[in-house]
Amino acid sequence: MNRGWRVALFTLLLLVPAVGWAKPAGLTIVNTLAGNGGETYSLDVQSLLVITALAFLPGLILLMTSFTRIIIVLSILRQAMGLQTTPPNMVLAALALALSVFVMRGVIQQEQSQAIQPYLSGQLTFSEAITAAEPPERNFMLAQTRKEPLHLFVNLSGKTYADPQHIPFTVLVPAFATSELETAFQIGFLIYIPFVLIDLAVASILMSLGMIMVSPTLISLPLKLLMFVSIHGWVLVLGTLANSFK
Numbered sequence: 001m002n003r004g005w006r007v008a009l010f011t012l013l014l015l016v017p018a019v020g021w022a023k024p025a026g027l028t029i030v031n032t033l034a035g036n037g038g039e040t041y042s043l044d045v046q047s048l049l050v051i052t053a054l055a056f057l058p059g060l061i062l063l064m065t066s067f068t069r070i071i072i073v074l075s076i077l078r079q080a081m082g083l084q085t086t087p088p089n090m091v092l093a094a095l096a097l098a099l100s101v102f103v104m105r106g107v108i109q110q111e112q113s114q115a116i117q118p119y120l121s122g123q124l125t126f127s128e129a130i131t132a133a134e135p136p137e138r139n140f141m142l143a144q145t146r147k148e149p150l151h152l153f154v155n156l157s158g159k160t161y162a163d164p165q166h167i168p169f170t171v172l173v174p175a176f177a178t179s180e181l182e183t184a185f186q187i188g189f190l191i192y193i194p195f196v197l198i199d200l201a202v203a204s205i206l207m208s209l210g211m212i213m214v215s216p217t218l219i220s221l222p223l224k225l226l227m228f229v230s231i232h233g234w235v236l237v238l239g240t241l242a243n244s245f246k
Helices: 002-008 011-021 043-054 056-061 067-081 088-101 105-120 126-143 149-156 169-208 215-232 233-243
Strands: 031-034 037-041
Touching: 011 215, 056 105, 056 169, 067 088, 067 169, 067 215, 067 233, 088 105, 088 233, 126 169, 149 169, 169 215, 169 233, 215 233
Parallel strands: none
Antiparallel strands: 031 037
């Protein structure tokens, strides 16, 4: 199970053996005994398992990066401004992905130099490359994970770890994801406050003028857009998100 999380860190390397294992012939299931007493399967079955795993790996990899925090904050920002479909979900996801790559560029560079390049040049085996790719990602997640979620999942696992570096990914990933959710909602709350104040002010003014039939959203939406653009809101939000990662 732990190895499955580790393989998720190395998706690019999984594509290499997956292509090499593909065969034009039909699927052949061959179960043989390995030298150590275990069981091995044919390359066709291994290819099927890898291709099936690739369907889940993108979501798993995004869960282990800064993508979760960024996409939630951007979604809350859109909701606070009163824009239901603008920017579209595709634009928000693409923007969150681009900012995630920017935030994770240091981790990506370390994994390339320590694992991917040595593996492609034949200096490391596949298992050694996966092991070499672990420390940068682990250090990033540990730096962003709060103590409470980490202690929670460590206690739920029923084990104790003297060093955080020894915590397996099966425990670290859910703790990191929970911590990212907490941080994203805290940032979203702070973003929501000025827009709520504008809505309350507009509603109070319309009520005092007796314009009960006029929708407050009709007046507050242009004001919120004007305020957001005038203070360079996108620069502030994206810059704050990038700086929120240690």
